[in-house]
Amino acid sequence: MVIGRGPSLTEQVTAHLKARITDGAFEEGRIPSETELASDLGVSRTTVRDALSRLEHEGAIYRRQGSGTFVNPQGLQIRSRLEEIWGYEQLLRDHGYTPAVRVLSLRTESASAPDAEALEVAAGTPLLVMDKLFLEDDDPVVLTSNRFPRAVVGHDADEADAARPIYEFLERQAGRKLAYYLSDLVPVALQADRADLLGVAAGTPALSFEEVGYDAEARPLVLAASYFRDDLLRFRLMRRRTPA
Amino acid sequence: MVIGRGPSLTEQVTAHLKARITDGAFEEGRIPSETELASDLGVSRTTVRDALSRLEHEGAIYRRQGSGTFVNPQGLQIRSRLEEIWGYEQLLRDHGYTPAVRVLSLRTESASAPDAEALEVAAGTPLLVMDKLFLEDDDPVVLTSNRFPRAVVGHDADEADAARPIYEFLERQAGRKLAYYLSDLVPVALQADRADLLGVAAGTPALSFEEVGYDAEARPLVLAASYFRDDLLRFRLMRRRTPA
DNA sequence: CAGTGGTCTAGACCACTTT
DNA sequence: AAGTGGTCTAGACCACTGA
Numbered sequence: 001m002v003i004g005r006g007p008s009l010t011e012q013v014t015a016h017l018k019a020r021i022t023d024g025a026f027e028e029g030r031i032p033s034e035t036e037l038a039s040d041l042g043v044s045r046t047t048v049r050d051a052l053s054r055l056e057h058e059g060a061i062y063r064r065q066g067s068g069t070f071v072n073p074q075g076l077q078i079r080s081r082l083e084e085i086w087g088y089e090q091l092l093r094d095h096g097y098t099p100a101v102r103v104l105s106l107r108t109e110s111a112s113a114p115d116a117e118a119l120e121v122a123a124g125t126p127l128l129v130m131d132k133l134f135l136e137d138d139d140p141v142v143l144t145s146n147r148f149p150r151a152v153v154g155h156d157a158d159e160a161d162a163a164r165p166i167y168e169f170l171e172r173q174a175g176r177k178l179a180y181y182l183s184d185l186v187p188v189a190l191q192a193d194r195a196d197l198l199g200v201a202a203g204t205p206a207l208s209f210e211e212v213g214y215d216a217e218a219r220p221l222v223l224a225a226s227y228f229r230d231d232l233l234r235f236r237l238m239r240r241r242t243p244a
Numbered sequence: 245m246v247i248g249r250g251p252s253l254t255e256q257v258t259a260h261l262k263a264r265i266t267d268g269a270f271e272e273g274r275i276p277s278e279t280e281l282a283s284d285l286g287v288s289r290t291t292v293r294d295a296l297s298r299l300e301h302e303g304a305i306y307r308r309q310g311s312g313t314f315v316n317p318q319g320l321q322i323r324s325r326l327e328e329i330w331g332y333e334q335l336l337r338d339h340g341y342t343p344a345v346r347v348l349s350l351r352t353e354s355a356s357a358p359d360a361e362a363l364e365v366a367a368g369t370p371l372l373v374m375d376k377l378f379l380e381d382d383d384p385v386v387l388t389s390n391r392f393p394r395a396v397v398g399h400d401a402d403e404a405d406a407a408r409p410i411y412e413f414l415e416r417q418a419g420r421k422l423a424y425y426l427s428d429l430v431p432v433a434l435q436a437d438r439a440d441l442l443g444v445a446a447g448t449p450a451l452s453f454e455e456v457g458y459d460a461e462a463r464p465l466v467l468a469a470s471y472f473r474d475d476l477l478r479f480r481l482m483r484r485r486t487p488a
Numbered sequence: 489c490a491g492t493g494g495t496c497t498a499g500a501c502c503a504c505t506t507t
Numbered sequence: 508a509a510g511t512g513g514t515c516t517a518g519a520c521c522a523c524t525g526a
Contacts, residue, residue: 008514033492044516049493059424062460065493066523072462074426082429083327086485167485179306181483182318185326187431187449187474205431205449211483216306218316230431239425239455241330241411252495277511288497293512309512310504 009043013051016041021060021071029071031061059238075238082237087165088134088142088226095233097136103162104131104197111149118212119149119220126150127223130162133197140198141232147223152176166213166222176221183211190227198229206230253287257295260285265304265315273315275305303482319482326481331409332378332386332470339477341380347406348375348441355393362456363393363464370394371467374406377441384442385477388470396420396465410457410466420465427455434471442473450474 007015017037020026031037034052038045052069055061059075080094092099109129116123127147134142146166153174161169167178185207192202200206206227213222228235251259261281264270275281278296282289296313299305303319324338336343353373360367371391378386390410397418405413411422429451436446444450450471457466472479 010514035492044518046517047515050514052493059426062423062462063493064460064524066491067525068492070461074458074462078426082481083483085483179485180303182303182322183481183483185429185451185479185481187451189433189447189449203433205433207429207431207451214318216308217314218306218318235429237326237427237429239327239329239427241423254495279511288499290498291496294495296512307512308505310506310510312505312511 009047010050010054013037013041013043013047014054017051017055018060021055022076026071029073031069031071033068078236078238080236082235087167088144089165092134092136092141092233097141099141100135101163102133102135103159104133106130106157106159106162108150109147111147115147115223118223119147121149121151128153128157130157132162136232139229139232141229142226143194143197144224144226148174148221152221166224170221174221177215178213178221179216181209181211181213181224183209186210188227194227198227200229207235253291254294254298257281257285257287257291258298261295261299262304265299266320270315273317275313275315277312322480322482324480326479331411332388333409335477336378336380336385341385343385344379345407346377346379347403348377350374350401350403350406352394353391355391359391359467362467363391365393365395372397372401374401376406380476383473383476385473386470387438387441388468391467392418392465410468414465418465420459422457422465423460425453425455425457425468427453430454432471438471442471444473451479 017031021031032040034045034048038048041048052061052063056063058081059072059078061069061075062072063069080091085091089099089101107129108126111119111121111123111125111127113123115127116125127149130146130148132144132146133140134144152170155173157169157173161173164172170176170178188206188208189203190198190200190206195202195204198206207230208228209224209226211224212220213224214220261275265275276284278289278292281292285292296305296307300307302325303316303322305313305319306316307313324335329335333343333345351373352370355363355365355367355369355371357367359371360369371393374390374392376388376390377384378388396414399417401413401417405417408416414420414422430453432450432452433447434442434444434450439446439448442450451474452472453468453470455468456464457468458464
C-alpha cells in the first residue's frame with residue numbers, strides 16, 4: 001500500500017481494506033485487529049478506526065467488542081445504497097449497465113405555487129425544465145424531470161449541456177455546487193405518457209423520487225421528479241438500530 | 245449541561261447541541277466554533293467534532309471549512325429518516341400519531357424455496373408467520389408480515405407477545421438481538437386482501453419493504469414484508485454526494 | 489487475564505475563508 | 508493575519524470476549 005497525497009489517509013485506508021475484503025484476502029472472514037492494521041499500514045489506530053467505521057456503515061464489515069472485526073458477506077452484495085445515489089448514470093453503471101442518456105425536452109415554464117415554495121422563489125418565476133431518459137441498451141430505465149429557477153441557471157442551455165449529470169450541469173453552467181437532496185419516496189401508478197416513455201403499460205406501479213437539491217448552504221437549486229423501472233432497477237437499503 | 249455516566253460523552257454532547265438547535269438558541273443560525281464548544285462543555289474538540297458530525301449526517305447542521313458551522317433549517321423538518329426507522333410504532337409516534345397494534349394472524353407455514361434461501365434454512369422448514377396492522381385512530385397505516393424460522397423462535401407465542409415490536413419480541417422470546425435489516429424498496433399495486441386491511445381501494449399504489457433482519461453476526465433472523473399507506477405516511481431521505 | 493474494540497484526550501499541522 | 512473546520516497522531520483508560 002502506497003501512502004501518497006490527494007485523497008485523505010482515511011480514504012486510502014478505506015479503499016485498501018475494501019479491496020482486500022472484496023478479494024477475499026482475509027481468511028475465514030476475520031479482519032486483523034485495529035492495532036495490527038495500524039502498524040502494518042503505518043498509520044494511527046484512529047485512522048484505521050475511521051476507515052473501519054465507514055466500511056461498517058456501508059455494511060461491508062461488522063465489529064464485536066472484545067471479539068474482533070469480521071467481513072459481512074451480505075453487505076458485499078449491495079450494489080447501490082439508496083443514500084449514496086448521486087448520478088443516475090453512475091447508479092446504472094454500478095448495476096453493470098452501460099447507460100445512454102436522451103434529452104427529451106428543454107423548455108421554460110412558470111413556477112406553480114408549490115414548485116415556487118419548494119424552490120424559495122416567487123410563484124410565476126420562470127423555470128428551466130429539463131426532461132431526460134436514461135437507457136440501457138435501448139431499454140428505458142429512469143425518467144427524470146428537473147426544474148431550475150432562472151435565477152440559478154440564467155442563460156439557455158443546449159442538449160449537450162443537458163445530457164451531463166445534474167451536478168455537473170449546475171457547476172459548469174451556473175457555478176453552483178449541489179450538496180444534497182431531500183427526497184420523498186412516492187409510490188405511483190405510471191400515467192400513460194410516462195409509462196410510454198419507460199416502455200411499460202400505463203398504470204404500472206413505480207417508485208418515484210420527488211426531491212429538492214440544495215447547495216452546501218442549504219439553498220434550493222433544483223426541483224426534481226424521477227421514475228424508475230422496478231424490473232430493471234431495485235433499490236436496497238440498510239436499516240439500523242443505532243445510526244452509525 | 246451535566247456530564248454523567250451511561251450514555252457516552254459524545255451522545256450527551258449531541259443531545260445537548262440538538263436541543264439548543266431546536267430551541268433556536270443559536271442566533272442567526274451560527275453555531276459557535278468547535279474550540280469554543282469544547283471549552284464551554286469541558287470536553288475535547290474531538291468529542292465535539294464527533295457530535296457535530298452526527299448532527300451534520302442527520303441534516304441538522306452544515307459545516308463550511310474556514311467559515312463555520314450553521315443550522316440547517318430544512319434538516320429540522322425531517323421527522324423520520326428512512327435509514328433510521330426501527331420500530332413502526334416509534335415511526336408513527338415520530339409523525340405525531342398515537343399508534344395501536346392489531347395482531348391479525350399467528351400461524352405456522354412451511355418455508356418456500358425463496359424464503360428458505362433468504363433465511364438460510366432448508367426449504368420446507370416450519371416458519372412462524374405473524375401478521376400485524378398498525379393503526380392511528382382506527383385508520384390503518386402499516387401492514388406487516390413477519391416470518392421466523394422455528395430454529396429462531398422455537399416455542400409458540402401468544403398475541404400479547406406478538407404485539408410487541410419485532411426486536412423486542414426476538415430478544416424476549418428467542419434471546420436474539422436484531423441488529424439491522426437489508427430492505428428492498430418495492431412499488432406495488434395493493435392486492436384486494438391487503439388493500440382491504442389498509443382501508444384503500446384494490447390496486448392503490450403503495451410502497452413496500454421486502455427485507456431480511458439480521459443479528460450482529462449477520463445471521464438472518466426474520467423475513468418481513470411491510471406495506472404503507474402513502475397518504476398517511478411519507479418517507480423522506482437525505483441523499484448526499486459524499487457518504488459522511 | 490490477555491486481546492479486542494469503544495471512548496476520550498491534548499495537541500499538531502493543514503486548507504480554507506474572512507477581514 | 509486570524510479564525511475556522513479537516514486530518515492525523517500517540518497514548519490513556521474502559522468494557523467486553525474468550526481461552
